[in-house]
Amino acid sequence: MKELAYLNKFFLKYKWQLLPGVVFVIISNFFAVIPAQIIRIAFDLVNENIAIYRLFNGFDKQDLILDIFGSSLLLFGGLVILLAIIRGLFLFFMRQTIILTSRHIEFDLKNEIYQHYQKLSLAFYRRNNTGDLMNRVTEDVSRVRMYVGPAIMYTINTAVLFILIIIAMVNVNLKLAIYSLLPLPLLAITIYYVNSIINHKSEKIQRRLSTLSSFVQETFSGIRVIKSYVKEETLKKGFEVESEDYKTESLALVKVQAFFYPIMLLMVGLSTIITIYIGGLQVMDGKISAGNIAEFIVYVNQLTFPVTSLGWVTSLIQRAAASQKRINEFLKTEPEITNPNPNPIDIKGAIKFKNVSFIYPDTGIKAIKNISFEINKGELLAIIGRTGSGKSTIANLIMRMYDVDKGEISIDNQNIKHINLEAYRSKTGFVPQEVFLFSDTIGRNIAFGLDELDHLKVEEAAKNAAVYKNIMAFDKKFETYIGERGITLSGGQKQRISIARAIIKEPEILIFDDCLSAVDTKTEEEILNNLGKVMKGKTSIIIAHRVSTIKNADKILVLDNGEIAEQGNHDELMNKKGLYFDLYEKQLLEEQQLS
Structure with missing residues (x-):
């Protein structure tokens, strides 16, 4: 239950909706207990009237006794129906308060999880798959709602009904009450033992469901590739394997529950048998009436549904605890990137890297090493290099999707970690790869x-x-x-x-992360010409593979294996006849061959 303790704040928030629900539970159960006492009176009345009717055998008063007897039974029957209607009315109010509140809590919890997801850093999404994230905000929250709604409602209902019935039983006959309730401790031990099994299996089911959801989500996202490679049958078999694993875990839980319910029904049936036997002995001793046995049987049968629902409620609580544990894991995850400064800022666009190094936390790959460069406001910086040389990493660091391991990134001479992140990103245009x-x-x-x-x-x-x-x-x-x-x-x-x-x-800063690779040279030239007008006086960064894209840049960085191999403008780098010159010559040769 310690995992479900997280939900206590919601119970406090909606206490004025929940408390009337508890009152309605108590009132409805009060009207549930009274009919048993009416049945006892009616049962005793039947015995007495039969004796009186026989006593007046041969007299004309028998018809009058029969009429009074029939009217009394109709009155008692009408009272039972009236009490059932009143109880049903309060049960309706109970559901309208408790179940409705559970929907409000579900709404709040989903929003809280979604908002927390929004705060988490890019590294978090690299570590976790989309299907699992979706499953926690949908399937897991739905199972938690079954705890805050039906499980709590039936638990309160069962507890109140138990208390009222036990009080009523003890007031009639203590010995018969003890014997009638004798199987309940055995039932409690069974519940305690099965609880741990249900909890363990519920956690395994949720993990399997997340894996299955992730598999399906990935399949649908990559359907074009799957069809292109004619892998439908292979993926179908993969889905069958994942689905089979989920089915196996679910059936294992169902088997436990299938064993649980008959045991509970056996205990309740045993209570009925004991009630009739011990009650019969008490009647023969003159300590109780036959009507009291009927009353006790009604009480025992009234406990049948609450007792049998204990298994269902237990299952709901255990599955909710398993789901809430998974939800809490993410809610306790702190974002690596935080916004320390809420003050508004005026972005000019000057960017400076000073001895920056970065290692991806999820893979351990050292993406860039000891990089230093500077961009002045209004300049166009171009970054070029082979695949895996660290180009996109620089773009991500400028957007502060990650924090550097060593060194410092400055925006307008302020450390990027100390400026208002939301205000900064709102002034930055980013086109990802x-x-x-x-x-x-x-x-x-x-x-x-x-x-x-x-x-x-x-x-x-x-x-x-x-x-x-x-x-x-x-x-x-x-x-x-x-x-x-x-x-x-x-x-x-x-x-x-x-x-x-x-x-x-x-934006004041515009970053293109190799986003012109799918357009032809003519369209690329048109876009760059238009951007020259749009971004005039503003800072632009273009990451590209084609030298033709970046040759007009104010400054060009040539990356190799996470380090700056060369930097300068196009003419300076061509004169050096280094890595940039080689890239330019190779690409020029390829274009000539294609033409």
Whole structure:
């Protein structure tokens, strides 16, 4: 239960909704206990009236006795029905308070998890797969809701009913009450033993479900590749294996529960047998009436559902505890990147790297080593190098997706760790290497960085990104709905929409992380010319593989194995006849061969 203690703050928040629910539980159970006493009176009345009826055998008063007897039974029957209706009314109020509150708690918990996910750093998402993250905010939260709603409701209901029935039993006959409830300690021991098994198996089921969700999510995301390589059957077999593992774990839990419920029903049935036997002896001794046996049997049967529900409630609580434990693991995860300074800042765009080194925490790869360079406001910096040389790492560090291990990054002569991160990122346009578009219209994808949709700005950004003509060729133009991750668009169109999304913010710093690889040379030149106008007086960083893309940059960094091999402008680097010169010559030769 220590994992579920996290939910206590929600119970305090909604205490004024929960407390009436508890009151309704008590009242409903009060009206549940009274009918047994009415049945006892009616049962004794039947015995007495039969004796009186026989006593007046042969007299004309028998019909009067029969009428009074029938009217009394109708009255008692009507009272039982009336009490059942009143109890049902309070049960309705109970569900309207407790179950409704559980939905509010579910809503709050989902929002809290989602907001916490938003705060976590990029490294967290590299360590955890999407399917598992989704499962914790959906399936796990749903199981927790079953605890804060039905489980708590039935637990309170069972506890109150037990107390009221035991008090009623003891008031009638202590000995019969003890014997009737004798099987319950054995039931408690069974529950205690099975609890640990249910908890263990519930945790395994949740882990299997996360693995299964991750497998399905990854399959659907990569469906184009799967179809291209004709791997449908292979993936189908993989899904069957994962699904089989989940089924095996689920069946193992069901087997435990299947053993649990008959045992509980046996205990309840045993209580009924003991009640009739001991009660019969008590009647013969004249200590109780036959009606008391009927009353006790009603009490025992009233305990049947609460006792049998103990297994179900126990299962709900254990599964909720397992789910909440998984949720708590993420809620206790602290973001590596925090925003220490809430004060607004005015970004100019000067960037300085001083002896910066960085190792990816999840892989241990040393991406860059002792790098130093400086960009002045309004300059265009280009970064080029072979795959894996650390180009994208520099872009991520400038965006402060990660913090450096050694050295310092300064923005306008302030350490990047000490400035308002949200304000800084809002003034920075970033086009990542892996373009991501949302399942929405083209217009809203471009306007993603704005507070509200401005059609004129959207169109202007599309023109500057050289994608306006492509968009206008669609039937619905900017209202064209694109599929998940922009699957309905070509690679070049996705890159240009992503560029438009970055420049519509009118950023002070613009970072292109190799985002022109899917466009042709002519379109690339058009985009760069437009960006020259848009980013005039502002800082731009272009990461590229093609020398033709960056030759007009104010400063070029040539990276090799995480270090700066050369730096300077195009002419200076060509005169050095080093690594940059070799790259330029090779690419020039390739272009000549293609032409």
